[in-house]
Amino acid sequence: MLEGLNHIGIAVESLEEAISALCKGLGMKHVATEDVPDQKVRVAALEGGGPVIELVEQTSSDSPISRFLEKRGPGIHHIAYQVADLEEALRSLKASGVRLIDEVPRPGAFGKRIAFIHPSATGGILIELCDEGEAH
Numbered sequence: 001m002l003e004g005l006n007h008i009g010i011a012v013e014s015l016e017e018a019i020s021a022l023c024k025g026l027g028m029k030h031v032a033t034e035d036v037p038d039q040k041v042r043v044a045a046l047e048g049g050g051p052v053i054e055l056v057e058q059t060s061s062d063s064p065i066s067r068f069l070e071k072r073g074p075g076i077h078h079i080a081y082q083v084a085d086l087e088e089a090l091r092s093l094k095a096s097g098v099r100l101i102d103e104v105p106r107p108g109a110f111g112k113r114i115a116f117i118h119p120s121a122t123g124g125i126l127i128e129l130c131d132e133g134e135a136h
Contacts, residue, residue: 001089003082006112006130007045007052011068011077015044015057018074022046028053034109041065043109054080054109078116080128086113089129093117105131 012018015033022028028048035042040063046053056077058066068077083089086105094100101116108114108130117127 001083001092003084005051006080006082006128007054008076009054009056009078009080009128010075011065011072012055012057012074013069015042015055018055018057019044019046022048022053022055032110035059036107036109038107039064045110078126078128080114080130083129083131086115086129086131090115 010018019030023030023046026048028046031045031047031052033042033044037059040058040060042057042059044055044057046055056065058069060066065077090100090103090105094103099118099121101118102114105113105115108128112130112132114128114130117129119126
């Protein structure tokens with residue numbers, strides 16, 4: 001089902017500060033920034049010799065990222081895997097009894113469709129599945 005690691009999502013308090021620190025300090029390249037209004041976040045994509053790093057900043061105090069930052073502070077939020085067919089992956093997981101946060105794909109950043117698996121089904125790790133389907 002999984003085709004490979006797509007990106008690592010990192011919750012940050014300030015995109016500007018995190019982009020500056022990672023680009024200046026580690027030489028990563030900032031390739032894009034996008035608002036995802038229905039998730040109440042701004043996402044910046046950075047490249048640096050491995051999977052894309054997506055920095056995720058809240059745009060509203062009731063964003064899931066806001067709650068994450070309040071509980072845990074900045075850090076790794078999720079690991080995202082590419083799948084060929086997101087609907088099929090979700091059907092298969094549901095049929096296997098895997099607890100899902102999203103039973104249908106929703107729009108994500110950078111033209112991807114995404115869905116999350118509940119951390120209770122993955123040993124406490126928030127897993128995002130994504131494909132390149134029509135997101136918007």
